[in-house]
Amino acid sequence: xxxxxxxxxxxxxxxxRISILNCDYTNSxxxxxxxxxxxxxxxxxxxxxxxSIKDKNEDGRFTVFLNKSAKHLSLHIVxxxxxxxxxxFCAASDSGGSNYKLTFGKGTLLTVNx
Amino acid sequence: EAQVTxxxxxxxTVTGKKLTxxxxxxxxxxxxxxxxxxxxxxxxxxYYSMNVEVTDKGxxxxxxxxxxxxKRNFPxxxxxxxxxxxxxxxxxxxxxxxxxETQYFGPGTRLLVL
Numbered sequence: 001x002x003x004x005x006x007x008x009x010x011x012x013x014x015x016x017r018i019s020i021l022n023c024d025y026t027n028s029x030x031x032x033x034x035x036x037x038x039x040x041x042x043x044x045x046x047x048x049x050x051x052s053i054k055d056k057n058e059d060g061r062f063t064v065f066l067n068k069s070a071k072h073l074s075l076h077i078v079x080x081x082x083x084x085x086x087x088x089f090c091a092a093s094d095s096g097g098s099n100y101k102l103t104f105g106k107g108t109l110l111t112v113n114x
Numbered sequence: 115e116a117q118v119t120x121x122x123x124x125x126x127t128v129t130g131k132k133l134t135x136x137x138x139x140x141x142x143x144x145x146x147x148x149x150x151x152x153x154x155x156x157x158x159x160x161y162y163s164m165n166v167e168v169t170d171k172g173x174x175x176x177x178x179x180x181x182x183x184x185k186r187n188f189p190x191x192x193x194x195x196x197x198x199x200x201x202x203x204x205x206x207x208x209x210x211x212x213x214x215e216t217q218y219f220g221p222g223t224r225l226l227v228l
Contacts, residue, residue: 004156032214043118043204043219044157051214089156100145100164100211101172104156 003027004092006105014113019077021108023090026071030092034102035064035075038087047088048075080112116141118220120205126226127195135190135223137205145208145215146188147172148180150201151222157204163188164211195227 005024013019021035031052036044050057050064050073057064063076077084087109091102118139127133137146147162149172159172163182177199179191188207192199203223208215 002156036219041221043206043221045219046216049214049216095212095214100208100215101147101159101162102157102217104149104158106154106156 001026002106003030004090004103004105006088006090006108008108009106010109010111012111012113013080015082016079019075019080019084019110019112021075021077021088021090021110023073023075023105024071025073025092027092027094027103028071029094029096030103031095032093033064033066033073034091034093035062036089036091036104037084038089038107044089077110080110082112082114085110085112116218118205118207118218120203120220120223122223123221124224126228128228129196130194133192133195133225135192135203135205135225137188137190137220138186139188139205139207139218140186141207141209141218142185143207143209143218144185145211145217146182147206147217148178148188148190149204149206150174151204152201160190160203195225197227199225200227201225 034049035047038044087107090105148160149157161180163169205220206217208217
């Protein structure tokens with residue numbers, strides 16, 4: 001049972017345009033959400049996070065939006081750059097849980113074309 | 115340089131031959147965790163440790179052991195590897211224990227069990 005779903009395996013955008021990566025979750029206990037970026041042959045690196053008490057968090061070109069009622073979050077990258085090409089993982093966590101684990105989606109491969 | 119290191123990076127072995135994948139962090143982090151990444155499944159937690167001598171099971175612990183005798187090291191042990199343990203393994207660590215603590219990932223260990 002996939003509790004965090006990234007339904008788009010891949011996304012291709014032009015440099016300078018907006019990239020929108022989507023993520024849905026089913027576990028209502030999740031209250032903290034993160035995005036990780038992964039380049040080939042490297043481990044995931046933290047990008048941005050959001051707590052369920054917020055509906056938006058911004059860090060430079062990256063903005064994460066959270067819609068709790070729809071159990072949906074999205075990552076916006078504006079403007080997109082070729083160096084943003086990577087696999088993006090959505091992850092969720094339950095702050096009341098005992099192991100502080102991250103539950104990951106399957107990832108979305110973003111390709112930014114020059 | 116602050117980092118999480120894993121060794122080996124690549125390993126080919128045969129069924130039943132015990133192996134250990136080492137993980138070490140130089141950031142004095144309390145929390146450490148092991149994940150495996152499989153195609154179409156995202157990353158799943160195997161084991162985690164909240165401090166020295168404190169370890170517990172994640173979502174997919176079967177066939178694995180861990181130990182945390184020192185704060186910096188968290189080896190993953192496969193006593194009798196099987197082909198279904200062929201995967202990409204990531205070690206992660208965070209400074210404190212809690213969902214808002216950023217987890218830093220190692221570069222990954224690609225394991226093939228024949």
